Amino acid sequence: MPTIKSSYLGNLRTEMEHLQSMTRVLTDAPVDNNGKGEAFSPTDLVAAALGSCMVTIMGIVAERESVSLDSLSWEITKVMSANPRKIEEIIVDFSWEKPLQDEKIIQKLKNAAKTCPVALSLDPAIKQTVNFNF
Template structure:
């Protein structure tokens, strides 16, 4: 059974529907690749998925171990290359206002982030730079 149903809307724009929830997202080609840049580009979605996946897995570990990730935020920077045009690097900067004070717990969360399914699925040529600002 499909997970996502998508359609081309024209003008380098797509719509994808998550079939279980009915939630829809739009993607648009970026300005530097003939698009309007009015929505996430497909490569933006890949970069965003990496950060979201990392925090989701960190959340699973935190819940299991009785920790709270309250105050955790992150920023994602996508670096493109040309010839061929592809993602060269994804930088994820994590910020946490009041992290847990247990060094072993923090390391466990960092390890969880590094082994999330998206991180493990990306080709090794895509550099993943993680900055844990906590």
């Protein structure tokens, strides 16, 4: 059974629908690649998926350890190469205003992030730089 149903809307724009939740996402080609840049580009979604997956797996570990990830945030920087045009690097910068003091759990969270399914699924040619600012 499909997970996502998609359609091309024209003008380098697509719409995807997550069938279980009926949530919709639009994509648009970036300005530097003939698009309008009015929505996430497909490569933006790849980069965003890495950060979201990392935090989801960290959340599973945090729940198991009875730890709250409140105030954890992150920023993603996507670096593209020119020839061929592809994602060269994804930089994930985590910030945590109220980090734990337990180094053992901190290390478990870092390991969880680095071994999330998206991180393990990306081509090894895509450099993954992860900064834990906590």
